[in-house]
Amino acid sequence: MTSRNAKLKLGIIGCGAIGSRIARSVMKELKGAFEVVALYDIDQAKVGALAKRLNVRGGAARDVDDLIRRSDIVIEAVNTQATLDIVRAALTAGKSVMAMSIGRLLSDSSLFDLARRSKGQLILPSGAVAGLDAIKAAALLGITSITLTTRKPPAGFSDNPYIREKGIHLKDIARDAVLFDGEVKDAVRLFPQNINVAATVALAAGPGVKLRVRIIASPEVIRNTHEVVLEGEFGRITTKTENTVCPDNPKTSYLAVLSGIRALQGMATNIKIGT
Ligand SMILES: NC(=O)c1ccc[n+]([C@@H]2O[C@H](COP(=O)([O-])OP(=O)(O)OC[C@H]3O[C@@H](n4cnc5c(N)ncnc54)[C@H](O)[C@@H]3O)[C@@H](O)[C@H]2O)c1
Incomplete structure (x- = not known):
């Protein structure tokens, strides 16, 4: 999925516990393969704080469509009903989307049909469960x-x-x-x-x-x-x-954050263990 030389451009929707931890990890451990190019959250202050922390200039996207246009892979990490719309818009634009709010996808099987037809992939990390x-x-x-x-x-x-x-x-x-x-x-x-x-x-x-x-x-x-x-x-x-819970959000398991980071890491390597 990734060309050996070009970095994949990530757009992150939802700059809360999962979105911001994934972004920080990308800028540290995964910076050889990915770059965060766009951030979006309904809470503008969160976007500003994360963009500043990551030193991503011009990182704030105008809206979801703007973010999708600028990204190769969209990361969905919102805590509202918007998940379905975000996943649909990304796949319709032929972009890959990594969705963290997996529970919301169960209600709409048409998204899986769309993913089968799309040029983009629907990536669902293992989240808070093993095996x-x-x-x-x-x-x-x-x-x-x-x-x-x-x-x-x-x-x-x-x-x-x-x-x-x-x-x-x-x-x-x-x-x-x-x-x-x-x-x-x-x-x-x-x-x-x-x-x-x-x-x-x-x-x-x-x-x-x-x-x-x-x-x-x-x-x-x-x-x-x-x-x-x-x-x-x-x-x-x-x-x-x-x-154990994520320090930034007691409702979110730390393993879920790590699984998102690991899913990206898996895309950046030719060696696949236990996938
Ligand atoms: N797959 C798993 O096992 C697993 C485990 C834990 C959490 N999750 C899910 O991951 C999602 C994110 O979790 P979190 O801990 O980061 O939540 P969080 O509450 O820390 O962050 C969510 C962020 O999304 C933003 N947001 C809400 N609606 C938005 C919209 N329409 N557009 C843009 N931004 C919006 C909020 O302002 C907030 O900053 C949740 O849906 C949660 O249920 C999945």
């Missing part, structure tokens, strides 16, 4: 069952409207309490904070596979923990990811 490489490999032979169990400290669900509606008192939870056990599409609707990992696992398993999602409030855990168990003719796989 997607093995899930994709196992899917070639067939997955007969797959379950994602997410455990968070009870306080991690405090801003969830479904929990409030159900009258669940998070402070009273003294041992593991199952808040949800069902299909991924309902998990995504009722627990938008868990949407990215569930969606990423579902996409890795493929369209014909039913992902069961269990969401547990656990006083036992201090880290957001995702366990995936899958079975099929290939055998049985169990993965467990225990995430």
Whole structure:
């Protein structure tokens, strides 16, 4: 995808925890292969601060279209509904787009059709969960069952409207309490904070596979923990990811930031390990 000599031009939409950490990493460790040429955020102050920190002159894009025009690869790291529009616009312009808000993509399968037709690629980093490489490999032979169990400290669900509606008192939870056990599409609707990992696992398993999602409030855990168990003719796989949070945003796992950086690093090398 990259020519050996030319640097790929990156445009970053969303200069929050993930966008700004990826940008900083690009300017340090990945500067041989990429350059950040454009930044956009609805919060202009964030763009200004990041452009100054990175020393990117003229980096502030006028709008999303301006950013897409200037970039080879668009990085989507926004925390709103805008994800779908951003991904669609980038792919329509024939540009590659790396989307971090993977959960939002589940609601619109037409984007995947568009990605198949586009000159650009749709790149979805592994995010806050381990083992997607093995899930994709196992899917070639067939997955007969797959379950994602997410455990968070009870306080991690405090801003969830479904929990409030159900009258669940998070402070009273003294041992593991199952808040949800069902299909991924309902998990995504009722627990938008868990949407990215569930969606990423579902996409890795493929369209014909039913992902069961269990969401547990656990006083036992201090880290957001995702366990995936899958079975099929290939055998049985169990993965467990225990995430520390990103210092800039307690809702975001640090591993998600790192996975975005790693996805870019993978594009810049001819050696692909464990992809
Ligand atoms: N794939 C994963 O496993 C994973 C893990 C964690 C977070 N995420 C997702 O990544 C996204 C970014 O996370 P974050 O921690 O950087 O969030 P953040 O809140 O720190 O930053 C988001 C930024 O987007 C900006 N923004 C909002 N709407 C915008 C718009 N329409 N146009 C431009 N900018 C806009 C905000 O002003 C903010 O600066 C979120 O959607 C989050 O759910 C994915």
